[in-house]
Amino acid sequence: MNRFENMDTFTRVVETGSISGAADRLGIAKSAVSRRLKALEAHLGVELFHRTTRKMNLTDTGSVYYQQCARILEGVLEAELATSRAHDRLKGGLKVALPSSFGRMHMGSAINEFLLAHPQIEFDLDFNDREVDLMQEGFDLAIRIANLADSSLIARRLAPVQTIICASPKYLERMGTPKTPHELIQHQCLVYTLIRDFEYWHLWDSNGHVIKAKLHPYLKASTGEFLRDAAVAGQGITLLPSFIAYKELEQDSLIPLFTDFKLPQINAYAIYPQTRHLSQRVKTFVAFLVKRFEGIPYWDKCLSNVEIRHK
Secondary structure (H helix, E strand, O other): OOHHHHHHHHHHHHHHHHHHHHHHHOOOOOHHHHHHHHHHHHOOOOEEEEEEEOOOOEEHHHHHHHHHHHHHHHHHHHHHHHHOOOOOOOOOEEEEEEHHHHHHHHHHHHHHHHHHHOOOOEEEEEEOOOOOHHHHHOOOEEEEEEEEOOOEEEEEEEEEEEEEEOHHHHHHHHOOOOOHHHHHHHHHEEEEOOOOOOOOEEEEEOOOOOEEEEEOOEEEEHHHHHHHHHHHHHOOOOEEHHHHHHHHHHHHOOOEEEOOEEEEEEEEEEEOOOOOOOHHHHHHHHHHOOOHHHOOOOOOOHHHHHHHHOO
């Protein structure tokens, strides 16, 4: 049994979703693909697929084995590229998990620029605000906006992320402007639900004392872009990252509130597994992002003027 060949065939079946797809990709007969899968399962002593008349689904064991095979085959490809001195021309896949709003608004131009320099890279992008398991789900890296907990992953800081409490002029004209954070309980607040304790906003006064402002969640959503648009439409007061609301703040369709207080600041990070043989593609892409986002982010450059106008 050619163990490497069978592992490669198995991964092609998983990635194409069928024996016929793998056969087409490999340029061999479907019967040959079936024989290799049977030989691999016999060697391992486990079933890798749940087989039905319509499709093949991985068993739990098969899913774990696929992730391990993918890493092994990736390492072989990296070794071949290094040996043939092709490492200066990046080639192959990059599977990246991106937060939905930040990914759509700010990563598109960065990825397009990277592809101009490395046209043989094949991106697989997942836009989702959930926290993915990089190793189990086969991601090469993730962009996360958070205060990070300790983990076995490596994190490279890309940019600071400021947060701003804001509302539209039409809402403030109709409902009045809150003078203190505790008055927020009397207002319609638009809250982001994918954080803990979302019914409170935290502010720090000039003496460094924290104020925990209780809210009335008038509208709840799991996407900041929706909350921004609802705020612009006059639905209430919201707290948003500056990278989502910077254009509306610059155009005065949203007005910053509580500018004398300090609000939470988090960071955008590139996260990737800690391995001895990190893909050159991951190293190069992360270094590119660090360089591209260094300094004051372009979405924050307007904020000092915005705050001065509304003091």
